[in-house]
Amino acid sequence: MKAGRSSWPTGLLVLGTLFHAIYVLSIFDIYFKSPVVHNIPTVEVLHASYPPPAKRLVIFIADGCRADKFFEANDSFAVFAHSRLTEANLSSLIPSRYTDEPTRAPFLRHVIKDWGSWGVSHTGVPTESRPGHVAMFAGMYEDVSAVTRGWHENPVDFDSIFNQSTHSWLYGSPDIVPMFAKNVEHAHEKHYSSSEEDFAKDGSALDTWVYFKVKSLIDEARNNRTLYDRLHSNQVLFFFHFLGIDTNGHAHRPHSREYIANVALVDRLVEGIHNMLEDFFKDDKTAYIFSADHGMSHQGSHGDGAPSNTRTPLVVWGAGIQPPTKATVDDKFQFDVPSHSHDQVFAQLHAHKIQEAAALKDWHLSSFVRKDVLQADIAPLAAALLGLPYPRNSVGVLPFSYLQQGLYRARAVAFNAQALFLHAKMKQTEKQEATWPIFFRPFPRLDEVPSLLATVERSFGAKAYGEIEALSQQIIRDALAGLRHFQRYDWLLLMSIIALGYVGWMLVLYVAVAQWPFSVTSLFVHRGQVDRPAILTIVVGFVAMYLYNHSATPMYYLYLVFPLVFWRYLIRESHLLVSQSHLGFGVIILVAISVELIVFGYSTRSVFSALCLVVGIYPNLVAIYNTGTARLWLGGCILLAIFPVVPVDYGDDLTLVLAGGAIWLLLGFIIWWQCYPMIHGISLLFILASFGSLVGTMQALSQPGTNPAFWIYLNWVLACGSFASLAWTPSQSYQYRLIQIMLAVSPFFFLLCISYEMFFYAIFCLTLLLWIRLEGSSTSKPAHQSGVNAEDVRLALWYLIFFKLSFFATGNIASMSSFEISSTFRFVTVFDPFVMGALLVFKILLPMVIVTCAFHVLLTLRGHQPNRLFLLVVLLSDILALHFFFLVKDEGSWKEIGNSISIFGIVNIKMVFIPLLLLVAKMGFRQVPPPVFHLD
Template sequence: MNLPAFFFVGLLVHFVFFASIFDIYFTSPLVHGMTPQHTQLQPPAKRLVLFVADGLRADVFYELDEHGNSRAPYLRDIIENRGSWGVSHTRVPTESRPGHVALIAGFYEDVSAVAKGWKENPVEFDSVFNESKYTWSWGSPDILPMFAKGASGDHIYTHCYSAEKEDFATQDASKLDTWVFDGVKDFFRSAQNNQTLLSKLNENKIVLFLHLLGLDTNGHAHRPSSREYKLNVKRVDEGVKEIVSILEDFYGNDGHTAFVFTSDHGMTDWGSHGAGHPSETLTPLVAWGAGVGYSQRTASQYFEDDFLKEWKLENWKRLDVNQADVAPLMASLIGIPFPLNSVGTLPLEYLNSSDLYKSECILTNAVQILEQFKVKMAQKKETTLSFLFTPFKLLSESRQLDILKRVRFFISQQKYDEAITLSKTLISLALEGLSYYHTYDRIFLGISVVLGFMGWTSYVILIIIKMHTNLTRAIQNTDQVSTTFFSYGFATAGVLIIIFLIIQTSPWMYYVYCLLPLPVWYAVVTEFKTIQDLLTFLSACPLGHSIGFFFLFAVGIEILVFSFFYRSTLTIALIAFAGWPLMHRWIQGMNGLKMITLSWTLLCSLLAIFPMMPVVGRESDITPVTGAGLLTLLLSFFSLVPFWNQKSKHIQGKYLTVLLLQMLNLTLSIYIVHSTHASLGQKMGLPLINQIVSWTTLAFSLVVPLLSPTRVFQRLLSIFVSLMSTYLLLSTGYEALFPLVLSCLMFVWINIEQETLQYSGNSFKQKLSSIDFSCSTDITQFRQLSVDDIRRSFFFVFFIVTAFFGTGNIASINSFDPASVYCFLTVFSPFVMGALMMWKILIPFVLVMCAFETVQITVQLSSKSLFLIVLVISDIMALHFFFLVKDYGSWLDIGTSISHYVIVMSMTIFLMLLSGLAQVLTTKKIKFWRRTKHHAT
């Protein structure tokens, strides 16, 4: 297989492996066709008001300020005297869309829905709003429309401000909340003179939804500990008080209005969310009004987070819920059908109603979840061969009927406690059954993917041995009989698998997962001659050498895997790397330590500091950004000194001009960062000229290096300076120093690898300064692979992992912190902001990849052979993480385990793509047309 074909097939295979995780773990939990369930008894409330303070942390809301006063005195008074309170626990990802879906629709939307659409619904779903008689909502254009789209009938009315108002650089984002409160006030004033609207507002089963985005915006812009954020909490409290007063006046204090105040997610100390830190997953919940019980005084209560004493609320009973539980609570308060796909359990302790109403509501809750279970089971039964179908044994049809009959009997006998307990048991079993059928195909798909993984990795190893080593015989005759046998055998297996999947009416991606291992393993078994040669070689090697090699290789892989859980692992490994040249054989022939060895040791030690630092984003500090920029300028200047007195065509003239312009642009980037943060600090917004310069720098960062000469040193310097200009614009603190140290270490690595080549006795050794990228082709003819090349490939993967986790971790990468992109835009735009932050993450990748391209040239080895080893290492890591994926435990553990796999698979795919980008950056050159000189005759 030629290189382009192999690259294409490899990319395709890895995309399949990447997609598999979404079909196995991120599939939509929704089913359709259920019958709506609601309680026939009279509900305690006629109307419901839902306040969602976007991005409000539980601790900031509940705790007292430095003077011992509450930041939300009105809601605090409700907690202590006339309402119920607790903590609503969210799930990962802690983003706005999944949070609101859980609150209003009662189910936890799969993670992929965030990527499919921020405002549009990837799948239509039922909600409390849809089941209401009428719903009026005010707030963000990112949230409100998704609950109106797909609703049955025309009964959900939205009032949204323009997206441009969601600006992180505004003087005070609490104006977003003020807009909502003013809109509600104007709405009720206008209703007095509008008989149609007045009539609708006096109907039963209506909902008012106030989405308050100011706290989220202020938290991103100024951090949750800021004065702006805390004052916004007070503004929200005042607004809630005003709205309650208006409603009481409007309805004449009829006592039929229920109120719920909560948040969709919290926020980290540095103003981000998206991961599973407690500051993101703990949100406040306060309910009061019609149908809601008063806070109960208690002598003692215990919670693992131990916040009660800090909040001074240890004497008021705290009622914690899961976020999806809020939807059935709201449905019960106004007597509407439970959302069809809700998986929440009604928190009965919040209800202040008769025991009969409570037991009827919890039974309705159980039947509604049981309906989903039945539909899910029927769907799975229809798509599975009868002799292969294994039902959920804990909830058979007879068991369902028995529980329902017993609950009805207990209610008729007024044994409400027994009825409630049994209903909760039914809910628990139904939810367990839903999970069982939702993950029914998981083992089957997992085995298919693992077989594909193992086959692909084995094939790549065989290709390496066959094409790039001396382990195999020069001429291998193909056994036609064996090849024909394998062909018919795998073809038959493929036909049987297709028939099996057709009978089961499986989704089309199942065909891909199940059939992919066949061609991969066919390619493996047809290389049986290579396998024989490998086994012969291993049997001839000393057993101790073989065990030692595989042990070191396994330890290296485990170090890489362990670093995903503990960043400090990278620090330990880098300290060990610092002494590597001292132990290498070629250092023994030197008279003392060379400067290059000292540089390697120093730079490894400096780089080892970064994984020990707090993750980026806790506090903005422009001083390190300035320092990184000035150091880069200094290094760039000194790197040009040797060329000033040379008459080199490669550095003089326009190429020198290009490098000087890059240094000027770097200086400009330093100024833009200072100017932008100063302007935002004064709440004057993002200056237009700064925005234009930032986008221009980004646009030309990949083009300008192509104007420089293709000699190794000049081109690498140009790439580094150009990307560093962009990285500074995306930096908020010490991380700006990271690519500087990393790039210096990469340059030293290139030099050291050339020294190891010289020691190996290779007759071809070209000076680094004279190597030209444009003249380097695939130079397999120079030599075959050696054990040292496995070490080089491992170093590359290690530096890639270091580039990824050097300044962050899984939580910081999953979290949304827009402070990094303020030089480019401040108006909320999730996809543009996400793309910019992704490019920031990829810049160190590009620097390492360019260094690896240079290493391949300096050691005179085929780029294909080294990259194949890298592919094997990364695929073994990916398979490792595939086995570590969890579907149990805390949602932080589940989300993190899935993130590990997704990141490694993304890294593998990105490495393939970045390899092409690095080759373009290092080898391509833009040549401007120039006029031909005419000489006099």
């Protein structure tokens, strides 16, 4: 039977790509708009009658330091960790009174027990370095538009504690330090070269670099009067950024000796710098904050909202800090979180029950009151200690239990409330000026705040400090609620527009599949003329949007134009929606159940195992397939069903990688032997060479002092060379070309594997080949009537399941951080987030490319307008996208928030990738002659 070649749906696929690329951004306008408001007045705590407790503040940030790895009391690696200090020649250089204590951070544990206050800082999402530092120093969660601004530059213009200081000294990473010193004349920064951020080297050297720079600064000040006077000024800030923990976490994971030893090293460096500064200033006017920007997952990555990433240590001591408070109970943690952040902090703790149980057992700190904070709360704490104005746009709530009780603390709390109120009022004014009066919706509780502020001011006369702090938290509650109201002001409007856009797009796709071939110009052209009512509808819609919101961004109008165009077309062609349907009610119910199971599978990977089994069993229950092929198909699906139940944090296992690669090499050799000369053997040589290159790379990376550059270059040559080999290995049939593609891309995938992924790849490829053979053995041939039938839906649904399985079999939707960053070290060791991210994306996409190529071959061999079924896949995927759109959260635990954003984003990004993958698939087969017969 001849396979008909249908028109390529270029117009619809381009429109769909544009539609999803724009609509994926909608959640940021709905839930996560830029928090920056301009022209907010500053509120300064400093006053002659209540001077700040500290003249200077030292902030230590241990990049990538997990709370549990820092606070754990019993350290099995203590001896090893402290021996690393000796190797670095720091034991004699930094004398310590705590070397005999069997803990990895003896100095800072001493601080917790004898000098200061402590707790867990709960970070926001994404758990990346830049957003974490912005939260700690600016008190705001970074403007979402910053994702398009690059890694090294200031993401947006925002105020920070460094801007408000008299002088600041910042030492550390080139990715972080320059960001806060840029355009700040009184900020003095030094950073090492980005080439030093090499995962193949000892990351702790980056931390000792900071220590020696601080030592040089103090030594210079003893002989430089100008520098000496600057250091002794009021409102001086020091920021010391330690990157070694993060580097070793990525390279060796947080359970490794290298990571633990780096925690011990940072503790000793903090002690050394503390002693150095105390000896230099000798005035007891120095305050210290130790924390981290984010944690580190078991896989050695970060980015998502997993507790291992969002829980970081916080230790504060020195001038003005409340000394340790003994707990009244010892069988659980006693918390002191009197600020408005209480509810959010305890929401995180409630979601971290397992981590809290382990903390109570392992930290041995339940004797001391714990004061947890949200990460953005650190900024107002730093400002209050120095009497600085709170950073503009800060939403941080002062954790005043860290400060010593009295007039100054009460004033600091009251000014925190006043600053947040001014922020909310400015936000209200901004929105009111952009909205016609009849449409404006005020926030009444803000009108009550001035009277509360007056009550607070009267209470100072009575020295009712406790009442002042309580009233201030009420003001903060109303101010933050007002900010949230105006931040989500356009929520209902945008939700309605986006929902109508998705539903309209899905109905247009249904019409396109049913009325194939379909031209996208029919959306704008009717009976040979431009559809004037459609143009009028868009104009009226734009005018209405402008009247509702004068300051609406261009994105608002882009969101609006899609539903206007789609629904104008659907109303005009409403008869097409029902005239071509060949689907029974039972099929629709089965599709709905299948889609809901896929939705459930995004949070529970094992659901895809059940779907695999259902797909494998089906051909054995109907009598239209070859029995032997159906049984082999069931076996392949059973093997595939194993992978979604394997933990994603399995860890590195080179033996598994080599074993999986050996199986794939053996299968490739058998296929080549059976199919020669239809299959070229050059890909097998590339796979074989990759074995030696991978082993050499891993040996070089595991041996300190060994340069892996040769092996890294060889990996690039092998991976890219195998891809390039496709250009000179043309095949005579679609199925042989598919096998050649599977073999050619496998060296790249193999070199990015860290455990069982190669087993999955081998079984996945074999199962896809069996799928083509299975459909070729079917006695039920494609129907030639127009419309959508049950077979079309089944094929599209099976492709969608395998497409999702290609991701979930080895990863987790929480974020790409579930895919191990250590796999990228085979191609790059110097820190480069874009190259590493691109390699991870490429690793994720390769199985998706394979399943898309297989589906393309299947539909081409099946004949009868194969391209339209890709539109049916897009339609089913859009049902998922709309479902997840309504599941996006901006409340709850950081893990829930981060996962909901990731799911919606990844579903839409995959929708953008599907047409691109289809284009890649067609390019891969462009030199293959048209098939004449179905595969049998």
